[in-house]
Each structure stands twice: as C-alpha cells, then as structure tokens.
Amino acid sequence: MSGARPNPVAEPVAQWRRWLVLGVLSLGAATVVGRAFQLQVLERDFLRQEGNKRHIRTMLIPAHRGAVTDRRGEPLALSAPVESLWAVPSALLDSPQHVTALAKLLNKNPRGFEKFLEQRKDRKFVYISDPLPPADAQRALSLKAPGVFSEPAYARYYPAGEVAGQLVGFCGRDGDGLEGIEKSQETLLSGKAGSRRVIRDRQGRVVDDTLESVAAASGKDVQLTIDLRIQYLAYRELKAAVAENKAKGGLIVVADSTTGEILAVASQPGFNPNNPPERRSSGTRNRAIVDSFEPGSTVKPLLVAQALELGVFQPTSMIDTNPGTYKVGALTVRDVHPQGVVDLAKMLAKSSNVGAAKVGLTIGPEAVWNGYQRFGLGEPVYSGFPGEVNPLLRHYSEWGQIATATASYGYGLSVNALHLVRAYAALANDGLMPHLRLVQNEQATPPQRAVSAQTARNVRKMLEGVVSPDGTGIRAAIPGYRVSAKTGTVRKVSETGGYHGDKHQSVFIGMVPAEHPRLVGLVMIDEPGAGAYYGGLVAGPVFSRVMQGAARQLQIPPDDMPPPPPRTMVQQPPAPIVQVAQHGSLPPPSPEQAR
Amino acid sequence: MKRGAMLLPMMLSIAVVTSALAVIRTKHENRALVNELEKLRGEQTRLDMEWAQLQLEEATLSHNARVDRLAREQLGMTEPRDYVIVGDRP
Numbered sequence: 203m204s205g206a207r208p209n210p211v212a213e214p215v216a217q218w219r220r221w222l223v224l225g226v227l228s229l230g231a232a233t234v235v236g237r238a239f240q241l242q243v244l245e246r247d248f249l250r251q252e253g254n255k256r257h258i259r260t261m262l263i264p265a266h267r268g269a270v271t272d273r274r275g276e277p278l279a280l281s282a283p284v285e286s287l288w289a290v291p292s293a294l295l296d297s298p299q300h301v302t303a304l305a306k307l308l309n310k311n312p313r314g315f316e317k318f319l320e321q322r323k324d325r326k327f328v329y330i331s332d333p334l335p336p337a338d339a340q341r342a343l344s345l346k347a348p349g350v351f352s353e354p355a356y357a358r359y360y361p362a363g364e365v366a367g368q369l370v371g372f373c374g375r376d377g378d379g380l381e382g383i384e385k386s387q388e389t390l391l392s393g394k395a396g397s398r399r400v401i402r403d404r405q406g407r408v409v410d411d412t413l414e415s416v417a418a419a420s421g422k423d424v425q426l427t428i429d430l431r432i433q434y435l436a437y438r439e440l441k442a443a444v445a446e447n448k449a450k451g452g453l454i455v456v457a458d459s460t461t462g463e464i465l466a467v468a469s470q471p472g473f474n475p476n477n478p479p480e481r482r483s484s485g486t487r488n489r490a491i492v493d494s495f496e497p498g499s500t501v502k503p504l505l506v507a508q509a510l511e512l513g514v515f516q517p518t519s520m521i522d523t524n525p526g527t528y529k530v531g532a533l534t535v536r537d538v539h540p541q542g543v544v545d546l547a548k549m550l551a552k553s554s555n556v557g558a559a560k561v562g563l564t565i566g567p568e569a570v571w572n573g574y575q576r577f578g579l580g581e582p583v584y585s586g587f588p589g590e591v592n593p594l595l596r597h598y599s600e601w602g603q604i605a606t607a608t609a610s611y612g613y614g615l616s617v618n619a620l621h622l623v624r625a626y627a628a629l630a631n632d633g634l635m636p637h638l639r640l641v642q643n644e645q646a647t648p649p650q651r652a653v654s655a656q657t658a659r660n661v662r663k664m665l666e667g668v669v670s671p672d673g674t675g676i677r678a679a680i681p682g683y684r685v686s687a688k689t690g691t692v693r694k695v696s697e698t699g700g701y702h703g704d705k706h707q708s709v710f711i712g713m714v715p716a717e718h719p720r721l722v723g724l725v726m727i728d729e730p731g732a733g734a735y736y737g738g739l740v741a742g743p744v745f746s747r748v749m750q751g752a753a754r755q756l757q758i759p760p761d762d763m764p765p766p767p768p769r770t771m772v773q774q775p776p777a778p779i780v781q782v783a784q785h786g787s788l789p790p791p792s793p794e795q796a797r
Numbered sequence: 798m799k800r801g802a803m804l805l806p807m808m809l810s811i812a813v814v815t816s817a818l819a820v821i822r823t824k825h826e827n828r829a830l831v832n833e834l835e836k837l838r839g840e841q842t843r844l845d846m847e848w849a850q851l852q853l854e855e856a857t858l859s860h861n862a863r864v865d866r867l868a869r870e871q872l873g874m875t876e877p878r879d880y881v882i883v884g885d886r887p
Binding site for chain 2: 266280335365681
C-alpha cells in the first residue's frame, strides 16, 4: 500500500465540463442546422431568384418582318438591320474630346451636341443618333467613347421609293404597317418575336439553354401582282403627263384582263416612303383606290352592252342625234359636235351624249341600273386595300327621267378607278368579269358573267372606232396593235353644287390587243390646266405609251402588223431591228440571229 | 466470404466515380456545343443582315429610274416608240 501512489488519471473530472463541451458542440451544430434551415427552407425562393438573376437571362429572339415583293420577286419593302446609338450623358461628358469626335462623326455641331447632353445629364439613356447603317454605327463605337452604346433594330426600306409608294404604304416607328399593303397584310408580314431562357457565364457567353424557349415566328413575304417594270413605266409617264398638262393629279391602272391581276397602279402627286416627313403629304393617297369620281362617257360602252344584251338595240341600229341637243324635262343634253344619224359604233366613237341618253331612256331606268350593276358599278371591288372607297349607284326606283338620262352618259354615279377597270375587263374577257387582285396567291374568286361573249365582242369591235381617225381617241393608238378604248371628259362637281365649267377630269380607258385583249388600262388626269382637257388628248397619249411598253415587256404579240415591206432592198434586213444611232457601226444581225 | 462481401460495394463505388466523371465530361461537352451553337447563331444573324443589305443595295442599284437615267445619259440610248430600222448602209 505504502508503495502505491495515487493514480493521477483516475482523478474524476467535474461533471460540468462534459456538459459544457457537449453544450458548445450542440450549440454549434444547432447554429449550422438552423442556418441551413433558414437558407434552404425559409429564404430558398428569394435566394434562387437572386442566383438566377445573376446568370439566367431571357434573350429575345428577334423576328423579321416579311418583305413585300412584286410578281417577279423584286423587293418593294425590305427590313434591314440598323443600329441606333445611345449614351449615358454624364459618362460621355466626362471626356470632352470624345464628345467632339462623336459629334463630328454624326455630322452634328459639337457645341450643340454638348449642350444637348448637358440638358439630359440626369438621364441614364439618351438616343444620340437616328438609326444608322451597321457600318456607320461600328465606326462611331470604335471611338470607344465612354458611355456610348448601340442598340440593334430593324428599319423598313422601300427600294422602289416613290414608284410604288402609295401602293406599298409604310410602317410606323415601331414597325407596324400604317398605310397601304403594309397595313392590309399586317398579320402576314409581322413576325412574332420569340424568347429563350439561357444560362450565361461570367463573360456573357451562353453556356446552356435547356430551359424553356418560345420560337420566333418570322413574318411571311407578301408577293403582289404588280410588275415593277410596268409600274415604273406607268409612274414615269403619268408623272410626265401631269407635269406637262399642269394638272392637279392623276392616276393610272393597268390590269391583266384574263386573271384580274393588277399589274400597275400609280397616282400623282406621289411621295417617297423612305423620307418620313413626306409621309404626311397628300401624296400618300392611292387615288386609284381610295378616291371616287363620276365615270362620265366611259360608261357608255357598258350601257351599249346592256342594250345589245337585252336585244333592244342591234349593232346596226341607228340613232338620230339631231340637232345635237335633246331636252329631257328641265335638262338639255348637249353634244359638242352634232353628229346627225349615227349607228352605235359611231355614237361611241364620237361619244355622243344625246345618243347615250336616248339609248338609256329607250331601255328604261331599271335596265340601265341592272346593266351597271352587272358590270359591278354598285359593288365594292374588294381589293383588300385599306380605305377602298365604295361606289355610289342609287337604286333605279329613285331615278326620274333626268337621272336616267344623266346616268346613261355617266353622271350621277361615282366609282373608283378599279370599278371601271373591272367593268372593262369584263368586256375584254368576253363577258366574264374577273375579280381584281393586288396580292398574288390570294384565294381566287371565280369570274362573274356580266354579258354574253357575243355582246362583249360586238362592243369591243365598236370601241375600235374610238381609236381611229374618226374617233375621239386617235392619240392613244399603239403602232402594231388594235386598241379598243373609250375616252371620257368629266366635269368636276364644284363645292357649291352643280358642275365646274373649267375643271375637268380627262379619262381614258382601253384594252389591248382588241381581238383577244390581255391588258386593260385606265388613265385619269385630274384638272389639266394647260389648255387641252379632252380625255383623248390628255390621257390618251399616256395610255398609248404605257400600254405599248407593257405589251412589249409581257411579250404580247402585235395583232395589227403591216404586211412586210417589199423585198426590193436586199441590203436591209427584213426583220425589224432596233438599234441605237450612235452605235450604228455594228453590223445589223441577220434575220436568223434576230429570231 | 469476407472478400466477396467487399467486392460489391467496391464495384459500386467505382461505378459511381466513373459515372460522376462521365457526367462532368458530358456537361463540359454540352457547354462546348452550346457555345458553338451560339456562335453559329450569331453568324447566321450576321449573314441575314448582310443578305438584307445586299438585297437593298441591289435594288437601289437596279432601280428603274437609275437604269433609265444611266442608259439615256451615259450610254446615249433611246427608247424607240415604234420599230426603228437603223442600218450602217445608206
């Protein structure tokens, strides 16, 4: 026992130390668990959101607006990328040399530009340029001016400019169609932007995009029935004629009479859709569709067609137009030149109002109204163009003797240019009236029969007399083609009621080639102010030039070729060779080559 | 018996490690491909832009009014109304 020492290890520790250690440890554990609980359960949503905010981005997938093209695919309206520069004014103002350089690049006055920024110093976002082509924007960005950024966008361009301006229309600042085809085909043209959620790394690269996405739907292209070559020709000739005649305006329509496709529709005054300030001018009106006028003498062939169709008149019927005036109640119908006793063809060729009034009164108001109705003068054209004007053709029960007489030569009713084109297309198409179309691939509506084929042919034959030395429309003759046409000289309604003595609309409408027409064309010159105002003199030459060009470009064979010249000059090639005088040194190609 | 009992967990843990490595690799490849896709999309956008610009340029250069003017003024061409026969022989 004496050698035994007390064991120091065996000294029992105080109980409290154990509890202390355990307590501290469990407190630590509880803290960790509690914090984990707080993060994982209580603040989970908030934290996840914050995390996503830092690396998950919703990216917009831009959708193109569709293009508008002509029937051959030439673009009439296109979206092209542009970049708009914007700046944080306070950041940019910190380096004055950049302000000056940037102002120079943007063609701005440096002093003015600085002032512009100063005024907006407390803003965080200021546009400092109009939409620029991407190359120009890159040049500005390469200055590396602080606080200058670019924002990509799409701008709408109209390559044909003024030529098809009123037809194609234009888009607003935010890319919605405001006028014309841009408006009417908005649902097809406009795309729907898509979006996708992606995970980005620190450098902003997309590393994962397995999250939800909405695909972008690009706008569809819209193909019009317009042929830009003919449209340009029509635009050019119309513009020249309006200037030459010092007219207030004018319009022209060329359509394919068999299919009802409109090949050209132009009106003056025009505007350039690429130049926004011009968009508020009256030039934006597509007068061929949104304006109506009284058709005047141009309805006489429709009246004659109805009279023939009813069998009341025959092509050989004679009408006494003596003495050049005709009293119907209080109204006196007058002819400019008394024609005596004429047949229907001569009545049309000379455009006798007396003759037309007599035909109208003979067949009666109901028949006149029915005839016009069958030629679609009382029905909208359904062109789909925004703002198409409705025709005004009062019901025959409201017509008295005077109204019947005036309606027979085209007063007291109003139509737009397309109505007349459609009615004449019926004559051209052997009595079948096509549905007029502006947009290709639109669901085709079957043509309606207006008159019998025989009647249509008879009237066409008569109308050839208009474009003859005896008729009112000889200035519209087209070499090589026979033309059926009608002139019209309409007095305008004055604001005070009644008709203007000196304000006219000169109308010319016709079809080419007369035997089997392919094209129908209408030219209207509004208020010609240079002396001449007869339809045949003012609008006729425009018709002739445009239709000749259109026939050439569509390769419509001539139907009135003179017999080939006698072969006495062996040197001269028999085939017609067109060459330019200055280049006459080239030998003319042989007939084989020319073919 | 004892060795056999260890074998299964060993194999499973090796499989777990292997599949973990495979996941890493796949994830990496995925990101690389996504990155490439993104680059190609950018390229596509750029080419679309260029195409629109070129179309616009072509339409501007081939505008009828411009061709008309050049033909008349620079090339001395005319638009004959009718058939015109021009020969170099009298």
